[in-house]
Amino acid sequence: MIHPLTYAGSDRIALYSNEFAARPHECYREMRQRYGSLVPVELSPGVPATLVIGYRTAVRVLHDPAHFPVDPRSWEKGIPDECPVKPMLAWRPNAIRSAGEEHRRYREANVAALSAVDLHGLHAVVERIAVPLIARFCGVGAADLIADYARPLAFQVVNAMLGCSPEIGQRVATGVVTLFEGSDAAAGNAMLVAALHELVTGKRTDPGDDVTTRLVRHPAGFDDQEVIEQLVTLYAAGVEPVHNLIANTLLLILTNERFAGNLLGGSLSTRDALDEVLFLDPPIANFCMTYPRQPVLLDDIWLPAHQPVIISIAACNTDPTISGGDHTGNRSHLAWGAGPHACPARQPAYLIAQDGVDQLLDALPEIELSVSPDELPWRPGPFHRALGTLPVVFDPARPFADWHPV
Template identity: 60%
Template sequence: MNSSVPPAGGPISLGSPTDSVGPRIALYTEEFAADPHRVYREMRRRFGALVPIELAPGVPATLVIGYQIARRILNDPEHFPADPRYWQKRIPSDCPVLPLMEWRPNAFRSTGTDHARYRNPTVAALREVEMFSLHRMVERIAFPLINAFCETGTAEIISQYAYPLTFEVVNTLLGCPPDIGRRAAEALAALFDGVDTDQAHGALDAALADLAELRQKKPGNDITSRLLRHSACLDRTEMIAQLMSFYGAGIEPLQNLIVNTVRMLLTEDRFAGGLLGGSVTTHAALDEVLFTDPPLANLCTTFPRQPILIDGVWLPAHQPVVISMAACNNDPSVTADEYVDNSAHLAWSIGPHACPARSVAYLVAQDAVDQLLDALPDMRLAVPVEELTWRPGPFHRALTALPVVFPPAPALSHG
């Protein structure tokens, strides 16, 4: 990859790529949500690896759809820092993507020593999650959810299973009471959808502040309590920011990973038959989804401090550079030998901002899918797959609903 800064006093094209190629591609439309892979193919044909996009009306950015360029950017925080503070000065306060992109004192939006200050407590708190206990937790939560619909022969997997399961898992890990967790989850969903973002932003902050205050007074064996007692001595604002990272990464993306995996298993014969026959593992199915259609399709946003040349294109200073994990994973210029296997995908990111909760998320998603399919092995879609619809938004890959039918089954019981 060719990257450099411009010579002093020299002319600079600030396109990303240059705007002379025509209007930017909007990532927030229903048309994009309905078939993003078709749009990615068109992007690649017209622009190559770097695409001029809009994240919201009037919010320009560059989308990286080349696998190797994405790897270089994600491993180069010096030239591509995650700190958006200069950028957000020019963004209207009512911009629908601002709450998900603005600076917060957490690892996701920091660089250098600040990044280490915020990432270390997060890694330490996650390290104490005991995996066998987590497995039993998922099982304990999944059983009553499945029992609520298994005898009826029909269910909507998002509202009746994936959302309440991830909601309760994350709340339990964080030591969060259901009422506070519900407020946080509803606000976060509104932020992902770009709906009433000012109100949702305030509601999320208030819920997380209440959680931090509760665990300050009554500490326990949970992630929030571990963050509070870490030697980094996080203050109130920093605590809210860390908790927001856990909710942001723990409910919406995890819920969508479970749902997208169930959808794939119900619609692709090569997986359904192999899974039930034992020749394909759920872990492999999860990796297939993470590789081909990850729940966070476009994210890992960085903000170059100065104009930078990437493969012959000048990227502007302080304008978002967004990695399309979905498009990069499916980059046809990268051969199968270079990937080695599906675990080479970028869905967890790489470099200093790689997801520290990867093993936790894998276990929860795998157990959630296993419990559902073990209980209802003959489950199938209740509608043709082409009738499923996707929620619009530049960042996530999320169905609006996943209705299923199955032969009624007896309620599960703990052995």
């Protein structure tokens, strides 16, 4: 049996290992027993960080930007460009990586652009995209719900919200996936930025009713690069995490009798399943990076200056000091962050994920996994909780569009 914790140099736990990806909850339990609320980890070989796994400690960090600022520029000076996680953590002119007046300027523009999204119209967008995706495989009797459904659904819906063409969006999606996996993050970042530059310049000459146009026209007066950086954040938060949320929720429904039996019976809702996943298997498991400017004493441990402090959302949500066994109706999880940098897009994200799950289960209510849950591959990476595939089988149905008009 492989020991659940894989150690890197100096007794640090390697968050990028296959073992960690396969058994994160075992790892979090052992971390808690061995280290308490603060854990020495490596994000990639030779990149140390501190992982916060205590809920109350995480809330304290997230609400204390004076001691735990989000600007990584002092840290990244000592990180080589070829480091696989540097593009994911590096400074960008956006709300996630800025403080003070810069943060206010970027966040206000993003909140305004997202608040103008018509949520009722977004329901129709999700249905319009989901129906033909399901129609492609409903007559086959088998599918990979990642490649065939969750990923293209999230990608196409975010494209629609941002007013992005399918061709540009495909390059964006490839770049985002590469960034999260950290295998060739620099190439992924370059692909992402080049594609978004085309999108932004196009919206300046041909505006629309979309998030990109609202950012271009916001009174903050962003230049092209600033708009691109806001879009990088929106795509990174909208494609990879949302498709993983859909997939992880479908996995829960297909493998947990409490949901599998009760969703169709009406006693539990898709929203309940989503919140269970956001507690136990959030699509972004470790994130909310901060970089103390000087050594900071936290829970009787001195944290070094300019070294990442990362919130383990998944571990904090299951902290036994605050977490009970049943999370139904409980939305106190940290999956959306907390404090001044809390996610401003939770409503659209919830809607896309919930509608995506409902559309599939309405069409194919008897769907089942085609392999044992233990055989499902989890993609390695320090930040996400992401399935590689989600293969299912079901009785072939007549073409979806025959009875569910688009």
